[in-house]
Amino acid sequence: MTKSNSIRPQTVRTWYRIHKWSSLICTALLLMACVTGLPLVFSDELQTMLEHHVQPVQVEAGAATANIDAMVAETQAKFPSLHPFNVYWDDDEPRVFVNMSPSDKPKDGEIKQAVFDAHTGRLLEIPTDQFNLIGFLLRLHSEIFLGLTGELVMGAMALSFVVSLLSGALVYGPFMRRLRFGTYRADGKPRTRWFDLHNLLGIVTLTWAFVVGATGVMNAISTPLFGIWRAQTMPTILAPYRGKPAPTHFQSVDATVQQVSSALPKMRISSVLFPNKVFGSPQHYLVWTEGKTPLTSRLMTPALVDVQSGAMTVSKGLPWYLRALEVSRPLHFGDYGGLPLKIIWALFDVALIVVLVSGVYLWLIRRRAPVERELNRLVSLEEQHAGAPAR
């Protein structure tokens, strides 16, 4: 009697249980992620507002840039006990950041920074160690101040959220079969109103929530993913250096940048990592480059330049899992379509908070009422109809 597209009561019960438990597992941390994510969507704007920085000189497009080595030397003189860690270029303004560190794997607060004007080469400022609101929110949002462990916990949370979304979309069907799409009974009892709101907001924001949840999983496992890539590529590159002492002579950073620029004319240099046993190679500068179009600016290509000989190894692009990670970053942050997209992101985020809170509310009142009575009533309706003649 059961037609192929009718739904068996037992199946609905299973979906419902999966939805309930996967939601309960992720709710608390997810609520925290939604609340901290709201200001983080506007982190660029907040950074500009909260942290005033010395402006670089305005120049015409294509103006010559200053020597990087002079900047590194000046920073080294300011922090004689540290050694150069990396150099990176600001996305929005012609500024160069030089970071100094006591070790290859600096702890929080150990990095000292100097900011230079990319064109004049003048030292703009040495940022003071002040409380960084954006950094604080980001660490809470991504790792609950637990480092890699916290990242993996948040990743598991995001995975549970994705399961909750999929199972939620499945139970949505049986619950909504007698209702018009988007029914909102404002005159109903509180539990009817919240049930309608949960369904309406949940189904309408489903795709957005799924994309942000799935890309959240990707971001959470980025540290292990980069670790796998380094473990796969570095041994081959470093094999010829086995037994050789650490480099003593360092090729100019400026020459390295020029060299990579002419080898990869379609790319823009985003950062240079000094020889580093943990994040790069002890024998090379690791130069990160990115494309110049909206899409390719998300895709980075690394180049390794031997600090002594200047020999260059350009990777043939990153493996697919790192490409997926790179594309998933903007889709998680919502920072790729101007301020209107950020506002849209924030509104979706608020809608998701309502879905979460209403979900918890519905769970609490259903717990007080005999458990899953609603569902049993629904299932019995299904059963009656399954036996009833066609209307």
Add this chain to the structure above:
Amino acid sequence: MSHSFPFRKVYGPAMVIAVITLYGLLSALLGDGMWDALSWVALAVPLAVIAWKYAAGRKVSTKS
């Protein structure tokens, strides 16, 4: 047939919104300028549906 699940009625509108959302999410990723603007318009659709359905529900309740 009343016992068969009314898939199109229940999931039809949701799937249309899903496709529009997906387009909006990708459009701004693939280009700038016009592509960004189209992304804003597409992603405003689900938000507008929420506002519309919420307002419609309230309107019905004040009438009765």
